[in-house]
Amino acid sequence: MVTPTRIDDLIDVVRAAASDARPLRIVGAGRWPEAGHPVQAETTVQCRALRGISHYTPGDLTLSCGAGTTLAELDDATRAHGQWCPLLPWGDDAGTVGATIATATSGPFAERLGRPRQLVLGLEAVDGRAQHIAPGGRVVKNVAGFDLTRLLTGSWGTLAVLTTLHLRLRARPAVDESWWIRDGEAATLQTFARGPHLPLAVHRTAGGSKGLDGDGWLVRLGGNRAAVESARAALRGCGTLEPVATEVWDRVRLIDAPPSRALTWPWTPLAHRVRAQFDPAGILNPGLLGEVA
Amino acid sequence: MSLLATALADVVGAAQVLARAATLQVYRSDALPGLRALPSLAVFPATRDELIDVIRVLATHAAPFVARGAGTGLSGGALADGITLVGLHRMRRILALDPVTRTATVEPGVVNATLTRAAAAHGLHYAPDPSSQAACTIGGNIAENAGGPHCLKYGVTLDHVVAAMVVLPDGEVVALDRGDDGGYDLLGAFVGSEGCFGVVVEVTVRLTPDPERIITLLADFTSVDTAAEATSQVIAAGIVPAALELMDAATIGAVESSVYAAGYPRDAAAVLLVEVDGAAAGVEADVVHLSGLLRDAGARGVRVAHDPADRARLWQGRKKAFGAMGRIAPHLVVQDAVVPRTRLAELLRTIEAIGARHGVRVCNVFHAGDGNLHPNIPCDTDDPAEADRVHAAMTEIMTACIAAGGSITGEHGVGIDKLAYMDALFTPATLDAMCRLRDVFDPTRRANPGKAVPVHACREWHAVPAARRVVA
Incomplete structure (x- = not known):
């Protein structure tokens, strides 16, 4: 296990591994499951020490941080300014920003608040050739150069090791409330979800696993007071509303995570070519995505 | 006709291949003045099969090309400087x-506003709305x-593309998606x-x-x-307008x-056009x-337009400002740059000073909510x-x-115009990685050669056979 504290250390580790064709297993906080395909590597590179918020101007609604920063640390820093980085991925907040972006893990609010690839403005990374690259930037709109940021987002550490992320933030909703609807019908709730009130989430829950008695629907509303009140009035048409604390979503994120996308990786000729360009020695997380050469 | 022109005419018919300089004149520039280049050929496929066959013919002839x-x-x-231009306007x-599912599948030549008009009957529209959307x-x-203006709330084109079928420069047809169910985000890269x-x-x-x-x-x-300060305050207050545009007095x-x-108001130093939408x-x-x-931020007056005709009039001024x-x-030399939103006021002062120093007049009309500046300079590029002077001022502004x-482009692209700034924005290693991404899709570098990323940044210049220049 190596835990680089500086990007230069990481570059040295990757360069040495690439020259010996020695596989590396890349982890953030080390909390991510094996995604079905264990990585065979003697050396684990832990990115947890590449941490901390390096740049945050609340008025810009952008933030830069080390890949090893945890989601909880990110949440604490932005909450103070009434903002958040609404990744809120499946899993818990002890995971790192880097792992969330590397796996492009979204969560129950992705449809409304943005998927990881919509929230990453730019990044820094060390690719499989030990090149330190810095595509994108810290501004919210940017089409300069080919989009390596998008390519690396969701590439599961098989093309490059993420070291720094530039993220888009959003203001937290002025009013944020969640409701449990025991007797809701799928058709009416789906219509509500697609309608003008734009709920943050409409989520089907199964059973008492969340301390809620039986099957039902969880709905989260957010916006200015008038918007939420009119959304709530419309939601009453979907069933009987029982208030629930916002924390219920932390449990939803832990329990209702979908199966890993890494299991069904399409190894097309283009995908092989991408891998060959960015990790020609095949040292970054080999096997994780079930690739066959 | 050259061998290439004949082979292309076999695919699309002789009437859809232009090979004479006189008929190619119309294709010698895009909407950016000052840059002109004459293609050697232009070819206009009308169907998916014709397009694929055109690209395959070009591959067989190792001919570079530009899609338009x-x-x-x-x-x-x-x-397309002395190479083949593939015009896609017939694929509409x-x-x-x-x-x-709230999706549409279209051919590449469909006009942006036409898609929105077609969707209107269903209470839907295509959200990205560049000012040129009518064309x-x-x-x-x-x-x-x-x-476009409404990307502030709704996101840029990338956020609205679900899947694409593309033909690679070697003629291979591939389906790209966003990798939501697994897979590299090759659509996002494309x-x-x-x-x-x-x-x-x-x-x-x-x-x-x-x-x-x-x-x-x-x-x-x-x-x-x-x-400009008012813009920052709106963003910081957590309101997400559908659009937030600034126009200065010159505009x-x-x-x-x-x-x-x-x-x-003609006597205003600047106006903000702010739109909010939703429930x-x-x-x-x-x-x-x-x-x-x-008003608290210093607005002299705030006019509120509810009526569609009134709103359309306010927007027409913005969309037709260029x-x-x-x-x-x-x-009109149109520029496109992005800065952090809290630095808009400072950059606008800097831009004004640069314009004054070089004796050029800068007209600002831009997407303030995104920090996406368009400092435009009306001039005579034939002088x-x-x-x-315009070039010197633009270089300083960038x-x-x-x-x-910030960045050198928020939505117009690098093309040829901004190649010179790429080295200032990205490290050599980053530019080289961009070249490698290109090599995944186009290892012979025949598709729109010499654009977007400077060629000198590509370290491993492969032993590619010299692209053949076809003389019509």
């Missing part, structure tokens, strides 16, 4: 439009990852690749429900600084003197909040001395935007 939509691009990206069918094509929008990765054959895009209520505000200010003057007159109750609350906020500047000078932590 409507030629409304602002970075010289669609110029909407293949499917599904109001249930620009979806294929061109994908190549440039085009933006969108915005400025025609250097291949050509869109068909694309599926998301359609957005029309909002229940739309209200447009016009706030006028006696100083540009105050207007207001041009618009109000033109047929696009929108009723902007009715929330929108009306936002308007109350915004009106107060804008055209209106034709009143000032024969050419070499003036063209030099340098200042980079120094402020």
Whole structure:
């Protein structure tokens, strides 16, 4: 296990591994499951020490941080300014920003608040050739150069090791409330979800696993007071509303995570070519995505 | 006719191949003045099969090519300098439009506004709305990852593309998706690749429900600084307007003197055009909040437009502002840069000083909510001395935007026009990685050669056979 504290250390580790064709297993906080395909590597590179918020101007609604920063640390820093980085991925907040972006893990609010690839403005990374690259930037709109940021987002550490992320933030909703609807019908709730009130989430829950008695629907509303009140009035048409604390979503994120996308990786000729360009020695997380050469 | 022209004519018919200099003149520039280049050939496929066969013929002849939509691009990206131009305007069918999944599948030559009109019957629209939307094509929008005023709330083209079938420069046809179910985000890499990765054959895009209520505000200010600061305050207050545009006095003057007159106050130093949309109750609350906020931030007046005709008039002035500047000078050099939103006021002061120093007049009309500047310079690019002054001023403006932590383009692309700034924005290793990404899709580098990323940045220049220049 190596835990680089500086990007230069990481570059040295990757360069040495690439020259010996020695596989590396890349982890953030080390909390991510094996995604079905264990990585065979003697050396684990832990990115947890590449941490901390390096740049945050609340008025810009952008933030830069080390890949090893945890989601909880990110949440604490932005909450103070009434903002958040609404990744809120499946899993818990002890995971790192880097792992969330590397796996492009979204969560129950992705449809409304943005998927990881919509929230990453730019990044820094060390690719499989030990090149330190810095595509994108810290501004919210940017089409300069080919989009390596998008390519690396969701590439599961098989093309490059993420070291720094530039993220888009959003203001937290002025009013944020969640409701449990025991007797809701799928058709009416789906219509509500697609309608003008734009709920943050409409989520089907199964059973008492969340301390809620039986099957039902969880709905989260957010916006200015008038918007939420009119959304709530419309939601009453979907069933009987029982208030629930916002924390219920932390449990939803832990329990209702979908199966890993890494299991069904399409190894097309283009995908092989991408891998060959960015990790020609095949040292970054080999096997994780079930690739066959 | 050359062998290549004959082979292309076999695919699309002789009438759809242009090979004489006189007939090719119309394709010698895009919407950016000052850059001109004559293609050696132009070919216009009408169907998916014709397009694929055209690309295959070009591959067989190892011929470089440039794909072109409507030629409304602002970075010289669609110029074909002595090579083949593949015009896609005949591929303009909407293949499917599904109001249930809220998607449409279209050919690359479908005009942006045409898609929105087709979706209107279902209460839907195509959200990315570049100012050229009445002419620009979806294929061109994908190549440039085009933006527009409403991208502030709804996101740029990339956020609205679901899947695409593309033909790679070697003639292979591949389906790209976003990797939501696993897979590298090759669609994300393709969108915005400025025609250097291949050509869109068909694309599926998301359609957005029309909002229940739309209200447009016009706030006028006696100083540009105050207007820029007001922008930052709106963003910081957590309101997400559908659009937030700033126009300065020079722009207001041009618009109000033109047929696009929108009723902007002529004595204002700047106006902000702010639009909010969504469910009715929330929108009306936002308007109350915004009106107060804008007045507190120094607005002299705030006009609220509810009526569609009134709103359309306010927007026409903004969307046609570039055209209106034709009143000032024969050419308009349109620039596109991005800065952090809290630094807008500072950068606008810097830009004004740079313009004054070089004796050029800068007209600002831009997407303030995104920090996406468009410092435009009306001028006569045929006057070499003036063209030099404009170039010098633009270079300084771009340098200042980079120094402020910004970018050299928010939505127009790099094309040829901005290649020179790429080294200042990215490290050599980053530019080299971009070349490697290109090599995944186009290892022979025949698709739109020499655009987007400077060739000198590509370290491992492969032993590619010299691209054959076809002389018609």
